[in-house]
Amino acid sequence: MSRALWSRRRRAGLGAALLLMSACSSEPKTTPTSTSQTTEVDPSTLPAITLPDLSQMDKAVQQQIGDQYRSLQSLIESRSTPPHDLARAYGDVGNLLMAADHLEAAEPYYLHAQALEPGEMRWPYYLGHVYMNRAAPAKSIASFERALRLRPNDVATLVWLGNIYLDQGQPELAAMQFTQALSAQPGVVAALFGQGRAALAQREYSRAVNYFEQVLAADPRASMTHYPLALAYRGLGDTARAEAHLSQQGTVEIGPPDPLMAELRGLLEGAVAEENRGVRALDSGDFKTAAEHFRKGVALAPDNPSIRHKLGTALSLMGDMQGAVEQFQETVRRSPGFAQAHYSLGVLLAVSGRRQEAIERFSTAVKYEPGYVEARLRLADLMRQSGRPDAALTQYAQVMTIDPRAAEAQFGYAMALVQLKRYDEAHRRLTEGMSVHPERREFADALAKLEELRGRQ
Amino acid sequence: MEGKFYYAEIIAPGAALLDYDNDGDLDVLLVQGSRLSALGSGKNVQGSGDRLFRNDLQVNADGTRVLHFTDVTEPSGIVSRGYGMGVATGDFNNDGCTDLYLTNLGPNQLFRNNCNGTFTDVSKQSKTDDPSWTVSASFLDYDRDGWLDLFVGNYLSWRAESSTPCSTPSGRPDYCSPNVYQPQPSRLLHNNHDGTFTDVTVASGIAREFGPALGVSTADFNGDGWIDIYVANDGQPNQLWMNQRDGSFKNTGLLSGTALSAHGKAKAGMGVDAGDFDNDGDEDIFVTNLTGEGNDLYVNDGSGLFEERSARSGLGGASRGYTGFGTAWFDIDNDGWLDTLTVNGAVQTIEALRRENDPFPLHQRKLLFRNPGADPSGSARFEDVTARGGAAFELSEVGRGAAFGDIDNDGDVDVLVANNNGKPRLLINEIGARNHWIGLRLAGASQNVVAGLNTRDILGARVGIVRDDGVTLWRRARSDGSYASANDPRVIAGLGQSTRTPRVRVIWPNGTTEEWTTVAIDRYTLLKEGDGT
Numbered sequence: 001m002s003r004a005l006w007s008r009r010r011r012a013g014l015g016a017a018l019l020l021m022s023a024c025s026s027e028p029k030t031t032p033t034s035t036s037q038t039t040e041v042d043p044s045t046l047p048a049i050t051l052p053d054l055s056q057m058d059k060a061v062q063q064q065i066g067d068q069y070r071s072l073q074s075l076i077e078s079r080s081t082p083p084h085d086l087a088r089a090y091g092d093v094g095n096l097l098m099a100a101d102h103l104e105a106a107e108p109y110y111l112h113a114q115a116l117e118p119g120e121m122r123w124p125y126y127l128g129h130v131y132m133n134r135a136a137p138a139k140s141i142a143s144f145e146r147a148l149r150l151r152p153n154d155v156a157t158l159v160w161l162g163n164i165y166l167d168q169g170q171p172e173l174a175a176m177q178f179t180q181a182l183s184a185q186p187g188v189v190a191a192l193f194g195q196g197r198a199a200l201a202q203r204e205y206s207r208a209v210n211y212f213e214q215v216l217a218a219d220p221r222a223s224m225t226h227y228p229l230a231l232a233y234r235g236l237g238d239t240a241r242a243e244a245h246l247s248q249q250g251t252v253e254i255g256p257p258d259p260l261m262a263e264l265r266g267l268l269e270g271a272v273a274e275e276n277r278g279v280r281a282l283d284s285g286d287f288k289t290a291a292e293h294f295r296k297g298v299a300l301a302p303d304n305p306s307i308r309h310k311l312g313t314a315l316s317l318m319g320d321m322q323g324a325v326e327q328f329q330e331t332v333r334r335s336p337g338f339a340q341a342h343y344s345l346g347v348l349l350a351v352s353g354r355r356q357e358a359i360e361r362f363s364t365a366v367k368y369e370p371g372y373v374e375a376r377l378r379l380a381d382l383m384r385q386s387g388r389p390d391a392a393l394t395q396y397a398q399v400m401t402i403d404p405r406a407a408e409a410q411f412g413y414a415m416a417l418v419q420l421k422r423y424d425e426a427h428r429r430l431t432e433g434m435s436v437h438p439e440r441r442e443f444a445d446a447l448a449k450l451e452e453l454r455g456r457q
Numbered sequence: 458m459e460g461k462f463y464y465a466e467i468i469a470p471g472a473a474l475l476d477y478d479n480d481g482d483l484d485v486l487l488v489q490g491s492r493l494s495a496l497g498s499g500k501n502v503q504g505s506g507d508r509l510f511r512n513d514l515q516v517n518a519d520g521t522r523v524l525h526f527t528d529v530t531e532p533s534g535i536v537s538r539g540y541g542m543g544v545a546t547g548d549f550n551n552d553g554c555t556d557l558y559l560t561n562l563g564p565n566q567l568f569r570n571n572c573n574g575t576f577t578d579v580s581k582q583s584k585t586d587d588p589s590w591t592v593s594a595s596f597l598d599y600d601r602d603g604w605l606d607l608f609v610g611n612y613l614s615w616r617a618e619s620s621t622p623c624s625t626p627s628g629r630p631d632y633c634s635p636n637v638y639q640p641q642p643s644r645l646l647h648n649n650h651d652g653t654f655t656d657v658t659v660a661s662g663i664a665r666e667f668g669p670a671l672g673v674s675t676a677d678f679n680g681d682g683w684i685d686i687y688v689a690n691d692g693q694p695n696q697l698w699m700n701q702r703d704g705s706f707k708n709t710g711l712l713s714g715t716a717l718s719a720h721g722k723a724k725a726g727m728g729v730d731a732g733d734f735d736n737d738g739d740e741d742i743f744v745t746n747l748t749g750e751g752n753d754l755y756v757n758d759g760s761g762l763f764e765e766r767s768a769r770s771g772l773g774g775a776s777r778g779y780t781g782f783g784t785a786w787f788d789i790d791n792d793g794w795l796d797t798l799t800v801n802g803a804v805q806t807i808e809a810l811r812r813e814n815d816p817f818p819l820h821q822r823k824l825l826f827r828n829p830g831a832d833p834s835g836s837a838r839f840e841d842v843t844a845r846g847g848a849a850f851e852l853s854e855v856g857r858g859a860a861f862g863d864i865d866n867d868g869d870v871d872v873l874v875a876n877n878n879g880k881p882r883l884l885i886n887e888i889g890a891r892n893h894w895i896g897l898r899l900a901g902a903s904q905n906v907v908a909g910l911n912t913r914d915i916l917g918a919r920v921g922i923v924r925d926d927g928v929t930l931w932r933r934a935r936s937d938g939s940y941a942s943a944n945d946p947r948v949i950a951g952l953g954q955s956t957r958t959p960r961v962r963v964i965w966p967n968g969t970t971e972e973w974t975t976v977a978i979d980r981y982t983l984l985k986e987g988d989g990t
Contacts, residue, residue: 052812058628100627104809135749135778167751167777169768169838197720201768227721231714234762239712246711249721272628301628306621337619371589371614371639402614404642404664436659 041115043076043086049112052097052105058270060300065096087117094126099268103130121150125157125260137164153184155191159256162194171201181256189219190256200228205235215254223250271301275310282314290314298327305335312344321348332364339369346378355386373403380412389416407437414446423454462623462632463493464615465562467804467819468592468671471543471783471858471941472875475555477533478511478574479910483864483945485510485526485873486557487881488541493617506530507537507544507559514865522865524883534575539563543858543941547596547605549583550652553903553910558607560591560941565609569652572908584654589641590615595937597675597684598917598966600704603901604648605916608686610670611641631805635691635725640669643688645706662705668693672729674938676740677919678713679761682968684917687715689726689744699761712762715742715755719765724750725780728859728940732786733931734795734828738921740933743772745781745799745940752776752784752799771838772797772826779821780804783859783940787870791892791951793930794828797839800856800874817878820853849884862945868894868979870949875942893952895922896981899934899963912985914946917966920984922950925957952978963989 051069054062072089075081081089094109107130114123124146131140144161148154162177175198181191196211212229215222230245266277278293294311301307312327325348331341346361362379366372380395393416399409410433417426427450433443459466470488477484487508510526517523540562549556554570567585568576580586589611596605615638623633645663646654658664668690678685683700690696694716698706710716717723725747731740739757746752751773755763767773779801786795801821810818825846826839843850858875865871869889874882897920900912915934922930930950936943952959961973963984971989976982 052808054627056629061627101625102627102808105812133749135751137774137777167768168774169771193720200719224721227711227717228719230711231719234712234714242712249711249717251723253722268626270626270628272624272626276626304622338621339619368619369614369616371641373639402641404659405667 041083043081043083043116044079046112046115049108051093052102057100058272058300061100061268061270061273064269065093065100068093068096083116084120087113087120087123090116091120091123091126095264095267098126098130099264099273103134106130119150121147121154122260124150125154126264128157128160129261132160132164137168140164153180155181155185155188156256156258156260158184159188159190159194162191162198166194166197166201169201171198174198174201187214187218188256189215189222190254192218193222193225193254196225196228196232200232200235203235205232208232209236219254221252222254223248223252224254226250269300271297271304271307274300275304275307278307278310278314282310282317287314287317291318303334305331305338305341308334309338309341309344312341316344316348321352324348337368339365339372339375342368343372343375343378346375350378350382355382358382359386371402373399373406376402377406377408377412380409380416384412384416384419387419389419392416393420407433407440407443410437411440411442411446414443418446418450423450426450427454459492459494461494461620462630463617463620464613464633464635464638465540465590465617466490466493467632467855467877468612469540469542469562469857469877469941470875471560471593471939471943472860472873472881473544473546473557473936473943474860474862474864474873474945475546475557475936475943477509477555477557477570477576479554479572482512482514482866483862484512485864485883486544486943487875488544488559488858488941489537490540493540507535507541509533509535512864516866520867522867524865524885529574532574534571534577535568536578537561538566542590542592543594544943545594545596545607546936546943546946547607547916548903548913549596549605549607549648551604551901551903551913552905553908553913554905555914558585558594558596560594560609562590562615564588565591565594572905572910579652583652584656585609585646587611587644589644592671592941593673593937595673595675595686596916597686597937599645599675599684599686599700599706600647601683601967602648602650603967604650606648607644607646607654608673608675609644609646610673610688611643611667612669612671612691613638614641625806629806635669638669640667640690640693642667643670647704657704660704662701662707663698666696666708668696671727672744672938672940674729674731674742675917675935676731676933677917678731678740678742678757680739680759682964684966685761687729687731687742689729690723691727692723692725694723695726695744697761709761714763714765718750718753719767724753727780727782728784728799728938730785730797730938732795732933734786734797736794736831736928736930738929738931741786743784743786743797745776745784745801748780748803749777752781769838771841775826775839775841776824779824781824782857783874783942785859785861785872785939785944787861788949788951789825789827789870789886789889791869791889791894791949792830792953793924793928793951794830796828797826798859798872799824800854800859800876802855802857802877817855819855819877820879821856822853823850823856823874825850847887849882852882854879854882857940858942859939860942860944861939863896863947863949864945866981868896868949870945873942889949889951892954893956893978895950895952895959895961895976895978897934897948897950897961897976898981898983899946899948899965899986900983901965901986912983915966915986916946919964920948920950921962921964922952923960923962924952925955925959929962947981 090109091113094106097106124143128143158177158181162174165174178191178194199208209232226245226249230242233242274293274297278290281290291314297307308331312324316324328345342361342365346358350358365375380392384392396409396413414426414429430447473486474483511529513525515523543560545558554572557568559566564586566580569579593610595608647657672689686698688696697710728745739759742755744753753767781799784799789796803819825843827842829837855877860873869886872884899918901915903913918934932948
């Protein structure tokens with residue numbers, strides 16, 4: 001289960017006001033030119049920046065940001081600190097705040113860093129991201145363009161800039177950025193994808209098809225591409241191809257190779273940060289690394305049921321069933337209402353043949369979360385397999401109420417009826433199942449067996 | 458707000474504009490929540506209670522209007538249970554009086570209007586007491602039998618007692634994302650014409666796909682004369698259920714181009730409305746989304762295939778800084794082109810507000826966009842006129858529901874905004890009446906002898922207003938759309954400066970078409986099925 005939080009959200013109006021204040025205080029003393037590295041501001045003229053309230057953050061994150069801030073303060077107080085060292089110290093605080101999702105708090109640190117070290121590309125680049133995520137496209141474009149002047153062929157900057165132009169309804173400008181990115185690094189998938197989007201926005205469907213097909217050829221995992229590709233085929237009148245691609249539509253996004261942002265993602269300490277890194281490792285199939293991150297997260301936040309449950313999941317995927325059971329048990333001991341841990345325990349118990357205990361776990365899971373379809377379905381299956389078809393029928397019926405799509409519940413219900421020798425009802429249920437779920441062979445197979453059984457009787 | 462970041466507390470409320478007492482003006486229903494921790498304790502908790510306010514509109518001889526509302530909840534017999542989310546309105550029993558369907562976190566409630574100022578809770582006997590968490594619902598006549606059926610848009614499986622803790626990357630507690638919880642299937646309930654409904658979710662095919670539904674809008678998207686259903690889902694692909702004319706539906710969301718953003722990503726669909734913003738005779742779709750995503754405009758080619766024009770229209774980029782909820786296509790200035798308004802409010806803490814010690818750091822401003830009018834290339838950009846909208850648009854609030862309708866009967870569309878953890882706002886339109894207009898109530902026959910009513914509102918009827926410049930404005934009688942809210946079912950069409958009487962063509966939900974040529978301008982007219990030519 002993903003714990004990804006929704007996108008960053010900030011109020012644009014307030015953001016603009018803050019920017020104005022910061023810009024007034026830090027930038028007027030510089031004369032920003034494209035590549036000059038000799039226009040650093042006098043550090044003593046930079047206004048002081050305070051930290052936001054860190055009190056509700058993880059202790060480890062508070063400590064980390066606090067330490068970085070104190071380090072910055074000592075460099076500021078030492079009048080002999082070279083401007084570029086001071087810039088990096090400001091930037092380091094900004095990085096931590098940005099990694100902690102405190103974009104507005106990060107902004108003045110980056111602005112100071114930029115003022116002190118105008119030749120460094122990272123500061124306008126990070127500012128570009130700050131503004132992009134705060135839905136301030138004009139400022140984001142200005143910052144990314146400044147970063148490009150310092151590093152003209154930076155692919156990540158070009159792709160992000162192109163994406164912003166697309167979002168602003170300017171596909172022609174977007175295409176120029178993607179073209180430049182492809183010129184700098186031929187075949188880069190994110191730029192090909194951007195070119196496809198730009199072509200689609202301009203209703204140039206053949207060109208769009210061409211680009212999107214190149215994306216899929218280069219990276220078949222980029223399943224999100226199938227949707228715009230389908231729309232491009234639809235634009236060409238080729239509905240069959242469109243539908244073929246829609247059936248492959250997925251959620252794997254395409255982003256540019258972005259070492260600077262990757263660096264940020266690895267910065268933060270703290271339980272949630274470890275959890276996020278663990279989830280990324282889990283998603284990429286690296287269960288051992290995932291378990292390591294989750295274990296660190298558990299050490300930092302032992303009462304967080306979600307992280308501990310994920311640790312158990314990673315351990316089970318590594319084959320360490322005993323370790324997994326211990327983590328799931330500890331999760332429900334500390335958080336008795338955490339239904340997923342009961343469910344996971346139930347699954348492991350069922351696999352090891354401890355049916356009654358598994359039934360108890362699944363029952364507890366649905367007690368705390370009545371709409372938990374998987375848990376209720378497993379409960380029903382186990383009840384049926386344990387010779388309790390009447391009880392199973394009740395659970396299957398509830399699953400079908402909660403999720404009418406659940407073919408497994410419909411099938412299980414019919415099988416429980418067979419166990420109860422209620423053959424006519426079972427026959428009707430299986431026939432219905434065949435009609436509603438024609439793709440599921442088990443309904444037809446069971447119906448054939450049922451008819452054979454009735455024939456014998 | 459209880460300080461525990463209960464997910465359900467940031468989702469509501471909605472509101473309704475309806476004429477429950479048939480006195481010709483719109484009354485107000487406000488949805489309310491209650492204490493979620495008390496609900497979670499298993500105690501028998503009475504909700505704060507949805508409130509019904511009667512509109513005692515006074516129109517003076519000089520045309521000025523005085524609005525006054527009286528809380529009639531108690532005499533009305535409306536006793537809402539649990540934690541209120543939203544409301545849908547429609548005359549499900551064809552007795553000429555508008556009934557109420559209240560959506561809840563927990564069993565929904567259907568209140569039958571007794572046509573005497575009171576309501577009766579008929580949830581159980583009508584079999585509409587869906588126990589899931591419902592936010593938006595819609596009354597629609599999907600089988601063209603003259604009786605309103607009910608689409609119930611269900612959201613997520615969530616309970617206070619098993620609420621999952623969530624936090625930001627820094628570890629600060631915050632509201633969860635919807636993908637932490639399981640979506641619940643929506644329901645389609647068929648009207649049996651006897652005060653009861655039958656759940657046809659599986660038989661109709663609606664059960665095949667579902668997501669966490671937040672917004673519902675029903676319209677005839679492919680022009681075949683049968684009502685279709687569009688569902689905005691939170692973080693999962695939206696669905697466009699095309700009516701197959703045999704009681705079943707097929708989801709064409711993906712192929713139609715309305716399921717995802719243009720680059721294939723599911724957005725957090727919240728509010729939705731369908732309307733013919735480009736006056737080309739078909740229903741276009743507008744969906745409000747999460748901060749960082751921008752709202753979406755899907756432009757219909759008339760066959761039910763759409764092109765996403767969010768960025769090109771300017772509606773997408775300008776809304777990226779906002780989390781949009783209630784919305785509608787409506788002609789704010791009666792110039793004949795549909796404009797749009799969204800009420801906004803975040804669903805996770807806005808850090809800048811928290812730093813200012815704001816006790817409820819989710820508030821955002823509303824957005825108002827003016828339609829620029831005709832542009833055959835389709836590249837016209839909406840104009841952000843929020844700053845010119847008046848004092849109400851300077852307020853920053855946690856907007857959720859919005860109901861649209863002419864509450865002072867002066868010929869333009871006003872807006873009732875339902876705020877989360879805040880006062881509702883009634884925005885009175887001060888510019889629409891500067892242009893000419895026609896107002897239509899689309900009605901069929903009712904045989905309510907007891908109450909002396911012989912008309913009933915017909916939802917889903919389409920109206921073509923043929924102006925003297927040759928342009929036909931297509932509008933639809935509807936109460937659904939927006940977010941968790943119910944709109945005025947009357948149709949207002951702006952005529953600009955024209956004083957000529959337009960021709961009016963009505964396509965009734967049963968497929969018949971009638972015309973009227975003597976509809977007066979600048980007033981409301983009742984168009985009754987069978988009275989046209």
